[in-house]
């Protein structure tokens with residue numbers, strides 16, 4: 503998905519302010535924000551789930567309210583940190599980002615800093 507970096511930073515700042523009393527969530531939000539800036543392999547599905555390919559573990563995560571990797575198991579953060587993980591933070595940030603983008607889409611500055619999209623690559627005859 504394309505991400506307006508200015509709007510993303512606003513969304514991240516608001517989320518961190520709301521989570522200020524929960525240090526684990528603040529850390530998860532910071533990690534999620536870094537991933538959203540750097541990782542192009544994030545998609546919002548029609549059912550509202552977020553699909554995320556981790557570049558570090560090469561694992562595909564599908565995130566709704568919970569965290570689940572492609573093997574059906576949640577990540578270690580989710581397991582050992584009372585369900586707090588940056589995958590869930592990614593999902594929340596995307597939801598809030600899209601809500602904010604809807605409100606501000608008439609802004610003349612909207613969309614001036616768009617994250618570059620990954621180049622298409624051919625994998626087994628498919629363009630991805």
Ligand SMILES: [Zn+2]
Nearest residue numbers: 569577587589
């Ligand atoms: Zn997770």
